[in-house]
Amino acid sequence: MAMAAQSVARSHAASMNSLIHPISLRNSLKKKKKRFDSCRQFLCKKRKEENWGIKGLKERCQRRVNAIVDQNVEDDEMSGLDSDDDTNLLSIVMKFGGSSVASAERMREVADLILSFPEERPVIVLSAMGRTTNKLLVAGEKAVCCGVSHASAIEELNFIKDLHLRTAEELGLDSSMISVISFMLNDLEQLLKGIAMMKELTLRTRDYLVSFGECMSTRIFAAYMNTIGSKARQYDAFDIGFITTDDFTNADILEATYPAVAKKLHSDWTSDPAMPVVTGFLGKGWKSRAVTTLGRGGSDLTATAIGKALGLREIQVWKDVDGVLTCDPNIHPKAEPVPYLTFEEAAELAYFGAQVLHPQSMRPAREADIPVRVKNSYNPQAPGTLITKERDLSKAVLTSIVLKSNITMLDIVSTRMLGQYGFLAKVFSIFEDLGISVDSVATSEVSISLTLDPSKLWTRDLIQQELDHMVEELEKIAVVRLLRNKSIISLIGNVERSSLILEKVFNVLRKNGVNVQMISQGASKVNISLVVHDSEARKCVRALHSAFFANDLLSEFDAGLQNGLPFVPVENQ
Ligand SMILES: Nc1ncnc2c1ncn2[C@@H]1O[C@H](COP(=O)(O)OP(=O)(O)O)[C@@H](O)[C@H]1O
Ligand SMILES: N[C@@H](CC(=O)OP(=O)(O)O)C(=O)O
Known part of the structure; x- marks a missing residue:
């Protein structure tokens, strides 16, 4: 901006020389100042979008400064700048999970946290309170x-009644808001009576039932923000354009969502600015028009979808941990925060079972290239994890270890009725026809081992029915072995160093007497998956975590690498 200020001075001096009337000079300078401001915003946005280096930025800055000074308003690159002034538009998304808004006290802390960023104009996404x-x-x-x-x-x-009414009262909400919450709780009770009468709970009803959680938490929180003088407006995602497939309990967001949500939030904000407080997790089925949910933990996806829709600067997801950790802290208490991840690593980690992020949540952020920051609402000072398109992997070996338990594995051996490619094609078309999702695959010419994703299969009866049908179909072309109670251990890291990672992994497993039943290295180049028996899985993860992360062994491992020698920790030699 120093350069811009100098140019304003230059322009000022030039104007003085030509004896322009002081009022029109002031207006002209005001206009130019406005142009510089919108120009700065525009350049910052474009720089991020198009990844300009400093040199590119400088050149473009100079061109625009000259154009402004010379009054060259017709310059193509300048057109539309006045309307591009987004200094007052919504800037970031802040999503708070259930643990962050579990009580009145937590809601107050979250409100303080939001207000501690006065320079931001955030969209707030909330989950249901606690374990609602x-x-x-x-x-x-x-x-x-x-x-x-x-x-x-x-x-x-x-x-649930007690929690929500108590929270509303403790936050000092007025009687009209307490009546709104009471009405909703009454509706919830009627719904449960309806389920009791019907003696059935369909997936559609299940989604409507759980939607009460987010609908109440956001109303309470927005009302509290208004009570403390910070203007907020509550939104139900299903009413502002979150259009999804009709896959109740696991719906996907459709493309039409982005323009619809952007239009609604943007126009409300520009006509009457108030902090939007949006329900996470919920959508509206495009055919059924009924409430849908995005799968457990789906508020992360709501947040990244809003970030993409509005083209915001950053997406923050606030949790109860110091970021994405080196493994599930419930498995290894010494799990450490991972400072940086790529979208690809985070997606893989989430997909392979790390509860901390919703499996689909990285997609909108990656498509729009918006950084995602995972932070701890109980410890806001902790730096958290920053997830971006790229990061420096030159020193990275292993980033995180993820466990997904209770997996079903299939061993499918061809009866040689079909050629190799006919065999693979037939096997996968059976999965496609049955809508069964596959996690990891290892193939040879005549056999396939693979694991099935249980999250797509909701109830026990359905699993058994579907599995029986699937085996029946596969047995027409192959000998099939169904193996239950398996776990996938996924090693997320720099697979460029896979042989070194594997050498270390197998040392640890051998020492612990664990047999690996399947191994696969994802084409994404960030993930190696091992399948072991459920009963051995947690022990395995703990041993691997200690070997890779405890006592700074990772850096020793790196040092060994730099000397061209694979490092094997003493304990494993
Ligand atoms: N690799 C991991 N890193 C961080 N947390 C993890 C990891 N694996 C599992 N978790 C669990 O995920 C929890 C946070 O996710 P979640 O409960 O969905 O948060 P929120 O409800 O606040 O959105 C943590 O409390 C932790 O127990
Ligand atoms: N309340 C929903 C959605 C969600 O995202 O929750 P959380 O952010 O607390 O994981 C769930 O429990 O699945």
């Missing part, structure tokens, strides 16, 4: 078999 979603699901299951007269007494319903 789980409790709603249990209440639904209980309603199916408890009888209408007992539905009101379901323990989880009363817990």
Whole structure:
């Protein structure tokens, strides 16, 4: 901006020389100053979008400064700049998960945290309070078999009522908002009675049932922000353009969502600015028009979708951990935060079971190239994890270890009725026809080993029915072995160094007497997956974590690499 200021001075001096009237000079300078401001915004945005280096930025700056000074307003690259002034538009998304808004006290802390960024104009995305979603699901299951007269007494319903009414009162919300919440709780009770009467809980009803969690948390929080004088407006995602497939409990966001959400949030903000507080996790089925959900943990996806829709600067997801960790802290208490990840690594990590991020959530952020920051709302000072398109992998070996348990594995050996490619094609067309999703695959000429993704299969009965049908179909062309109770351990890291990673991994496994039943290296080049028996999996992850991350062994491992020698820790030699 120093350069811009000098140019304003230059222009000022030039104007003085030609004896322009002081008022028109002031207006002209004001106009130019406005142009410089919008120009700066425009350049910053374009620089990010098009990845300009410093040299490119300088050249473009100079061109625009000259154009402004010389009044060359017809310059192509300048056109539309006045309307491109986005200094007052929404700037970031801040998503707070259930643990961040579990009580009145937590909501107050979240409000303070948001207000501690006065320079931002955030869109807020909230999940349901604490474990409300789980409790709603249990209440639904209980309603199916408890009888209408007992539905009101379901323990989880009363817990949810008490939590939400108490929170609204503790936050000092006015009586009209307390009535809104009471009405919603009353509707929830009626719904549970309906489920009890029907004695069934369809996937569609299940989604409507859990939607009460986010619908109530966002209303309470937006009302609280208004109470403390920070203007906020609540939105139900299904009413502002979140259009999804009709796959209840696991819906996908459709493309039409992005322009619709952008239009609604943008026009409300420009006509009457108020911090948007949006329900995470929810959408509207494009055919059914009913409430859908995006799969467990889906508020992360809501946040990244809003970031993409509005082209925001950053997406922040606030959790109860110091970022994405080197492994699940419930498995290894010494798990450490990972400072940087690429979208690809984060997606792989989430897909292979790290609960911290929703499996699909990286997609919109990657498509729009918007950085995602994972932060801890209980420890805002911690730097967290920054997820971007690229990062320096030259020193990276292993980034994180992820465990996905209770997996079903299939061993399929061809009866040689088909040629090699006919065999593979037939096997995968069977999965496609049955809508069964496959996680990891290892193939030879006549056999395939693969793991099935259980998250697509919702109830026990359905799993058995589907599996029986699938095996029946596969047995027409192959000998099939179904192996249950397996776990996938995914090693996310720099697969350029896969042989060194594997050497170390197999040392650890050998020492612990663990047999690997399948191994696959993803084409994404960031993931090696090992399949082991469920009963050995947690022990394995702990041993691998200690070998790779404890006592700074990772850097020793790196040092060994630099000397051209693979490092094997003493404990494993
Ligand atoms: N690799 C990992 N890194 C961080 N957290 C993980 C990891 N694997 C599992 N977790 C679990 O994920 C939790 C955070 O995810 P989640 O409960 O969905 O957060 P929120 O509800 O706040 O969005 C953590 O409390 C932690 O127990
Ligand atoms: N409340 C939903 C959606 C969600 O994203 O929750 P959280 O952010 O607390 O993981 C769930 O529990 O699945």
